[in-house]
Amino acid sequence: MLLTLHANDPLIALNHFFFSTFAEIFSKQFTMVNLTREFIKSLPKAELHCHLDGSMRVETIIDLAKKDKVELPEEDPEKLRNILEVGQDCKSLTEYLRPFDITCSVLQTKEALERATYELAEDCANENVRYLEIRFSPILHINKGLSLSRVVEAVLDGKSRAEKDFDMTIGIIICGLRHLSPETTNILAELCVAYKNYGVVGFDLAGAERDFPAKDHKEAFYLIINNNINTTVHAGEAYGPESIHQALHHVRANRIGHGTRLKEDGDLLNYVNDHRIPLEMCITSNLQTKAIESYSRHPLRFYFDMGLRVTINTDNRLISKTTLTDEYLLAIKEFNFSPKELKYLITNSFKSAFLPLNQKVKLLKKISLELKEKGLEIQRDYI
Numbered sequence: 001m002l003l004t005l006h007a008n009d010p011l012i013a014l015n016h017f018f019f020s021t022f023a024e025i026f027s028k029q030f031t032m033v034n035l036t037r038e039f040i041k042s043l044p045k046a047e048l049h050c051h052l053d054g055s056m057r058v059e060t061i062i063d064l065a066k067k068d069k070v071e072l073p074e075e076d077p078e079k080l081r082n083i084l085e086v087g088q089d090c091k092s093l094t095e096y097l098r099p100f101d102i103t104c105s106v107l108q109t110k111e112a113l114e115r116a117t118y119e120l121a122e123d124c125a126n127e128n129v130r131y132l133e134i135r136f137s138p139i140l141h142i143n144k145g146l147s148l149s150r151v152v153e154a155v156l157d158g159k160s161r162a163e164k165d166f167d168m169t170i171g172i173i174i175c176g177l178r179h180l181s182p183e184t185t186n187i188l189a190e191l192c193v194a195y196k197n198y199g200v201v202g203f204d205l206a207g208a209e210r211d212f213p214a215k216d217h218k219e220a221f222y223l224i225i226n227n228n229i230n231t232t233v234h235a236g237e238a239y240g241p242e243s244i245h246q247a248l249h250h251v252r253a254n255r256i257g258h259g260t261r262l263k264e265d266g267d268l269l270n271y272v273n274d275h276r277i278p279l280e281m282c283i284t285s286n287l288q289t290k291a292i293e294s295y296s297r298h299p300l301r302f303y304f305d306m307g308l309r310v311t312i313n314t315d316n317r318l319i320s321k322t323t324l325t326d327e328y329l330l331a332i333k334e335f336n337f338s339p340k341e342l343k344y345l346i347t348n349s350f351k352s353a354f355l356p357l358n359q360k361v362k363l364l365k366k367i368s369l370e371l372k373e374k375g376l377e378i379q380r381d382y383i
Helices: 010-030 037-042 058-068 077-084 093-097 100-105 110-125 148-165 182-194 214-226 241-249 266-274 283-288 300-306 324-335 339-351 357-373
Strands: 045-051 129-136 169-177 200-206 230-235 255-258 279-281 310-312
Touching: 037 324, 045 110, 045 310, 045 324, 045 339, 058 077, 058 100, 058 110, 077 100, 110 129, 110 148, 129 148, 129 200, 129 357, 148 169, 148 182, 169 182, 182 200, 182 214, 200 214, 214 230, 214 241, 230 241, 241 255, 241 266, 279 300, 283 324, 300 310, 300 324, 310 324, 310 339, 324 339, 339 357
Parallel strands: 045 129, 129 169, 169 200, 200 230, 230 255, 255 279, 279 310
Antiparallel strands: none
C-alpha cells in the first residue's frame, strides 16, 4: 500500500525539524577553521616565557644608545638587526646569548627599563596576548648606579602603565643566573620576596646548565619556597634530563623552561605528566640554541600526544626574530596541530599562569567564550 503524505502532515513537519536540527549541529561541529596568520593573531593568547632583554625593538635600542651615550656595533637599524637576530645557523646556546651584551648595555636607566617593558607589552597586545609574564635579572641592570630595587620598580612602572593602556594582565618574574654565585642568587631571591605582592609573580633560574647545576642555588629557592612564591627553572635545554630532575627535586620548580630533553627519561616524563608540571616550550629558540637538531626532532608533538601540559612561547622576540603568532604557526606547520588541538595549546598557557586561582578561573572563562566565538569551543575532553 502506497502512503501519501500531505504538506501539512505532522510527520512531514517532524522530519523537517529533525533534519534541519541535525544539519545545524553538523554544521557547528564540522565547520572548518582556516588557520591563517590573521586568524592566529586574532586569538586570545598567553605568553609565559619571554625575556625582557631579548625582546626589545631595534629602533628603541638605537634611540636609548644615543640618549645615554652607549656605543653600539652598528647604528643603522637593519645592520644592527642582523647582528642581534641570531638566525638558524646559530651554533650553540653560548653564541645565542652574545647579543644580550648589546641589549643590556642600553637597559641601565629607569627610563630605559620602563620603556622596554611597556613596549614589549604593547607588541604582545598587538597580537592579542592577554596574559604576559616578563622575566629579567635585575643584577644585569645596575652597571650605571641603579639599585636593585630601583631596577625592579622601573619594570613594575612599565607593567602598570601597560596594563592601563592594553587589555592584558602582566606578571614579572625575577631571574637568578646559574653562572653567578649562589650568594648573588640569594640577593635576587630576597628581592623577589620583597616585591611578591607588588607585581612580581615568580622566581626563575636561567643561564647555561652545563657546569652550573641548579642545586648550587637551593638556598635561594628555600627562601622562595618558604615565602610561597611560584618557581620556574630553565632546564633540559642544553643539558640532559638530570637537569630537569634537579629543577624539580632540589629547587622545587613549579614549571620547567624548555624541557626539550625530558623525553630521554621516561620515568621522569611520567612524573612531570602525573603532576601536571607545565613545560614552557620555545620552538624557534630551541633550534637556534641547538637544543634540537631540526624541527622534526622537537618533542612538542610527542609531549602533547602523551598528555603533558605543554605551552608555546617566544623566549626572545628580537634575538629569535619571532612572535607568539609565529610560534603557533610553526607548531601548526611542523607538527600538524589541528584547530581542536590548537585551542588546548592556548588554554594550557592560561591554566599554567602564575595567577591566583580565582583570577585564573575568571580569565579562563572569558578566554573560553572568546575561543568559542572563533569556532574553537572548549569541551571536557582534555585535561
